[in-house]
Each structure stands twice: as C-alpha cells, then as structure tokens.
Amino acid sequence: MTTPTGRRERKKAATRQALADAALRLFIARGYDAVTLHDIAEAADVSTTTLLKHFPGKEALVFDEEAEQEAGLVAAVRDRTPGTTIPEALCAHVKRVRVRAEDSDADADYTGFLNLVTNTPALSDYAHRMWMRHQDALAHAIAHDTGVPPDDLRSAALARFALETSALAHRATDPAQAVDIAFDLLERGWGTPAQRPGTGQN
Template identity: 60%
Template sequence: MPRTTTDTATGPSPAPVGRRERKKAATRRAIADAALRLFLERGYDEVGIREIADAADVSTTTLFKHFPVKEALVFDEETDRETHLLAAVRERPEGRSIPAALREHALTTRLVSADGDARFAAFTDLVTRTPALRDYGQKMWLRHTTALARVIAEESGRPADDPACTALAHFALEAPRAAYPHATPREVVDRAFDLLEEGWNALVRSEA
C-alpha cells in the first residue's frame, strides 16, 4: 500500500533497530514496492510471483518469508493501521463522540480519501477492481475488531466484553467497504456513520 502523510505516527521516537532488522525491513519494502509497481502497470492477475521476486532482486523463497500469500504484497502496513485506528479513539478531541472519531478516521485515512494523491488513487482503483484484493483487504482490516472494541469499552467506561462495543467496532470497520462500488465514497461512509452514531447516542441516552 502506498504510504501517505496520514501514515506518520505521533509520540516518542521508536528505539533504534539493529542492522539485521533494518536489512529485513528494506528487503520487505523493496519487494512490496516492486509488486505494487508491477500490479499498477499490468494488473494484479497478470503478474506472477517469480516476476516480482526478480524485480526486487530476491529469491521466491525470500519473498514468501516476508509475504506468505500474493495478496499480502499489497497490504503491508497492518500494524501501523491498527495503531492509528486506536489512536483516533483514544486521542479524540474533548466532546467528540467515539462514532464521530471513527467517522473522521475513515474519511481521512487511505481507506477512502486520496486527497489528490494520484498514486493512491491508482492503488484504490487496483483494489476496487480486483475481488481477491478487496476480500483480503477487508479480512485483514476486520482483524482489528477485538482491539478496537476493547478501546471503545475503555473510553466509554463499559465492560470489556460489552456487545455494544463489539458491534460498534465491527460496523465501523465494515463501513468503508460499502463505499467501494460507489462514485461518491465519502457520502456513502457518512451515511453509514450517521446510522452508527444515531444508534450509539440512543444507547448512551437510554442509560443516562
């Protein structure tokens, strides 16, 4: 996935990594960049694993050590994505509801908004028109449901296993997927979050 300015994390600088870790990270990045370049040029289904390995100057064995399946070559920043997702809830401005914070995150991250970035627009088009990538990307994204539900519970003072928190987390993560087939994805995501926020606020009012 192409990196954008929204990928920049805040907070203390990470501890320095060793030479071996830096080399592994550089190899992973070279493979992912080569794969994305080829996919954008020719289409996901038209590019083979061996071609990607050759373009990155690695063996296919090395490629599979970093990316166990072909789809993973396109989605290589899951840890960063979860960090930013949880921060959107924990670090929301005072007075902003949890659904509103999740709405803002959905509308300003790479899930929906390219903000004029041509490379990102091409990436989004690639995922949208490739069923295998759409399904894999959504499966990876929904893996964050448990972590998000836990943070929602913490921030709302609810039990860790509260089903309302799990439901909000799940549907907030599902919402951007509804935007894929539409020409106006921001409008679609807004409508989805209108429903989520109305339901969450009704729950909060009923317990007040």
C-alpha cells in the first residue's frame, strides 16, 4: 500500500487501519456473524457513519488489498524472468500469494485470518469475487506482453482460468499440487491419454 504523505491522508489511513484491525480482532474472537458494524466502530472509537465512509460493508473490512493484488498479478506477467512462460510465472505467483495460507509456518495472525475466511461462507465468497475482479487487468497484461489486441480471447481465457486455480487449490488436499496440475494443463493442453502420465482416461 502506498504510504500517505499529507497529514489528512495519514489520519484517514490510520483510521482505516484501526477499523480493519478492530474488525478482524472481533471477528476472530466472536465469529463473523455475531459482530455488528456498530461493534467495530465502537472498538475503533469512531462512529458507524465514519466506518461506512471507509468501508462499504463488513466483508470489505477483512480485505483491504485489492489494488495490491491486481498490481502483483500484472507484475508477475510483466516482470517475469526471461525464459519463464506466462503460465509458469502465474503459477508461481498464485502459489506464493494464494496458497501460502496453507503453509504450516504461517504466523498466528495469518492463521487466524485464514481460519476466519475459510469458515465463513460470506467471506470466502467475497474473497473469490474480489480475486476474480482482476481478470480484465490480467488479460490486458497478457495481451500486451504477447503483442495482441487488448480484447484477445486467448488472453482473456488464460487470465480467467489462471485466477480460478485459486479456488481449486482451496478445495484440494494438497493446494500447491493442485495449482501445479492446473497450470500444467494451461501450459500444455489436455493432450491424449498417452501424453498424460498416471491416468488411462481421456
């Protein structure tokens, strides 16, 4: 997140952070559904009206990284190491930012956040919708990198399916392996049974 420079901007950023911190703390302690906007505002020592100036609803209080997510996806394509394909770069990025939640070494705060999101359908759905909103930006980055028009359908399809691998990972026993398998399919295509080791089905 860009560091605010002006006094007013710093104050707004501090209020926003205080609200987000209070919300997460209360959600983890009491459960998402048991906490109201008034509870959060009171914990952050502001009015509910002030809270709503910063966040449109309860879900948004948990996720405050949309711009950073989009910038990261675009950078994964734009700044990838020479010789790395776009699917390879996106596979590594998705595993780093979306599957790290499964890492046993994750800190306690992040583990608490993960458990909250995983066990709260409203938050899981919101997180997925927010992640998928980056499809157009990612598609444009892919199209620009490959020298095709911004509305190129192949670029749009790759962006769509690359982002969807995150949901697949969170339903899998081994999230990282699930991402690898999905991106291998995106990179190489379906192929024939003989080309797909470990299976006799097409």
